[in-house]
Structure formats: C-alpha cells, structure tokens
Amino acid sequence: xxxxxxxxxxxxxxxxxxxxxxxxxxxxxxxxxxxxxxxxxxxxxxxxxxxxxxxxxxxxxxxxxxxxxxxxxxxxxxxxxxxxxxxxxxxxxxxxxxxxxxxxxxxxxxxxxxxxxxxxxxxxxxxxxxxxxxxxxxxxxxxxxxxxxxxxxxxxxxxxxxxxxxxxxxxxxxxxxxxxxxxxxxxxxxxxxxxxxxxxxxxxxxxxxxxxxxxxxxxxxxxxxxxxxxxxxxxxxxxxxxxxxxxxxxxxxxxxxxxxxxxxxxxxxxxxxxxxxxxxxxxxxxxxxxxxxxxxxxxxxxxxxx
Numbered sequence: 001x002x003x004x005x006x007x008x009x010x011x012x013x014x015x016x017x018x019x020x021x022x023x024x025x026x027x028x029x030x031x032x033x034x035x036x037x038x039x040x041x042x043x044x045x046x047x048x049x050x051x052x053x054x055x056x057x058x059x060x061x062x063x064x065x066x067x068x069x070x071x072x073x074x075x076x077x078x079x080x081x082x083x084x085x086x087x088x089x090x091x092x093x094x095x096x097x098x099x100x101x102x103x104x105x106x107x108x109x110x111x112x113x114x115x116x117x118x119x120x121x122x123x124x125x126x127x128x129x130x131x132x133x134x135x136x137x138x139x140x141x142x143x144x145x146x147x148x149x150x151x152x153x154x155x156x157x158x159x160x161x162x163x164x165x166x167x168x169x170x171x172x173x174x175x176x177x178x179x180x181x182x183x184x185x186x187x188x189x190x191x192x193x194x195x196x197x198x199x200x201x202x203x204x205x206x207x208x209x210x211x212x213x214x215x216x217x218x219x220x221x222x223x224x225x226x227x228x229x230x231x232x233x234x235x236x237x238x239x240x241x242x243x244x245x246x247x248x249x250x251x252x253x254x255x256x257x258x259x260x261x262x263x264x265x266x267x268x269x270x271x272x273x274x275x276x277x278x279x280x281x282x283x284x285x286x287x288x289x290x291x292x293x294x295x296x297x298x299x300x301x302x303x304x305x306x
Contacts, residue, residue: 005188006086006110007304008098009293010035010277011195012270014205016292018051020195020300021099022059027301028095031060033085035100035109038239040078041069043225046218047241049209062089069225070233072123074163076115079108097304098192103276107182110190116178119170126162126169131232141165148176187282193300194283195293199271205292206266210259213241222246240265 009024011017025032034040038048042065045052051061062085067073086109089096098109107113130138135158142164143150153160164175197205222245225234231250234242241262248258277283284303286296293300 005191006096006098008035008106008110008190008192009195009300009304010098010103010106010192010283011101011293012197012202012273013049013101013266014202014209014270014292015101015195015197015288016205016294017099017101017195018049018055020293020297021097022051022055023294023297024301024304025059025097025099027297028097028304030095030097031062031089032099033082033089033096033109034061034063035082035098035102035105037075037078037102037105039064039100040067040073041065042067043228044069044221044239044242046213046216046221047239047245049213069230072118072120074115074118075104075108076117078105079113079115082109098190101273103273103280107280111184111186112181114178114181116167116171116173116175119166122169123162123166126165130158130162135161138162138165146174146176148179149174152176185280185282190282191304191306192280192283193303194277194285195288195296196285197288197292201290202270203267205290206270207263210241210263210266214259219245219249223249240269 007028007030009017009021021032036048038044039050040063041048044050050064056064063078063082066081082105086096098106100106108115126138135156138158138161139150139153139155142153142161145168146164149164153164167173167175167178218241222234222242225231225242226246226249231246234246244253244258244261244265247253248255253261286299288295
C-alpha cells in the first residue's frame, strides 16, 4: 500500500493540468506520476495532449510512454507500475505529485482497489468476436450477464466491454463483483486539489484544443499510426480524436465532421471525468476561469504544501 499522504492535482480534459502540474511540481520539488489512461501509449502525443519535451525536461514524469498502442494495458498493470514509481521516488528522497484526469487510475494508486488479472487467449477470442459481431451485440451480451458493469461502460467502448467479458469468462465472477471497497475513501492517503472550470468555459477550451491539435500535426500523427496497421485498433478502441480522424482518412467523415465529433466526445469525456471526481470527498476544488488551471497555481501549491 502507498504511504500517505500522496499529493495530487486532478481535473477534466482541457483544464490545463499538464502545464499547471509542472509548475506545481517545481514549487513542491516533486516528480510527476501521470494518472492518465492514454498518456501511457507511445506515439500518441498530439491527440492526448501529452506533455512535450520542454515540460518533461523541467520535471521528471513517470508512467508516460510505457506501452505500445496495440499492446494490452490494464489498470492492474498501471497500478503495479505507478506504485513502484511512487516507492522509487520515495526511496530517492523526493516527493511525488499525481497529475491527470483518469479517475479510475487515480483511485487505483491511492486506494486499496483490487483488479483481476488477464488471459490473453480469452481476450483475443473476444476481440475477434467483437470484430465480427460489432460493439452493440458484445455490449448486449455484457448487459445480460452483468448489468451493473454494463451500466458503467459506454455502449461503444469495445475495449472495456471486452475486458468485462474476459474477466467473467476467466474468473467465473461478474466484473462488477471486483468493485468492493470502491465506496470507501481513505482520507489520510491523499491531499488532492481539483481544477473546477464552468462547463461553458471548458466546452470552449475543448474546441480550441481540438483545432490546435490539427495545427500541431495531428493528422500526420494519425496517418502514421494507420500506416503502422493500427487503424482498426484506433477505431475499435474508441480513442477520442484518433477514431474520428482515422475515419476521416478512410473517407468516412469530412474534416469538419471529424472535428465536430471529436469536440462532442471530448465534452462528454470531461463531463464523465468531473462526475467521477465529484464523488471523491477528499478533493478540494479550486475555481478557475478562461485561463484554466494556470490561474490558480498559487492557491493549489499553498493547499498541497499543507
């Protein structure tokens, strides 16, 4: 179990966490441990708003670029690696700052959550079935056997649907049965600041960011991943932005349609992220405006210093 308290900065996508996290980490003399489910993948930089070389040169980042996109990477693997990173940071006499927007990954680090293992053969079989049957029928299968788990998964999220079905097939237990302890929040384990941005302001920031992604070469990034043979994975995994622009490159969506779909899904993601974090009573929320997290750096630093 991770020694307490762990310091953290969380918030929705497009709230300015990456830049603010570096400034906060510098003020605290800390190293950053990413709590983001997409930053773990190599080669997915622009579309995930991954911290660039300049930011990563200022503060050491952990759990970034640790997996290939096509390789299975579970929250259980993330939990193991993140806790090892925290232990290593502590052994070197440094402090750690968790930064990100993936609520499940955050809780996997700071709380005593347990996750079932994986079975590659079972997963491959289910992925093959998903390719043939489509996400709708796979989701319907999950809903019939484990409605609780299905209720927490988006119907189009093939990866999470397959994972839930895999666990049931391998363990004989419904995926939702592993959620024991999720309603318990150990207050002594974490001191966490949350970035709170009004929904209209966040919606505008999301649209700006999607358009800036294109200016920074996002289409070339997606094209490169497609040329690696990852087009089907990007679409099936429902990686926001990557799925839409893969379809654009395939001629299925116009550029404007891909932009609009990406903005819409990113806004839905931000809403889900905030709903997840709002359930955590340990988070101290700091209101921000159009400038995002950078407006409230001093308040966050003072709070995390305790």
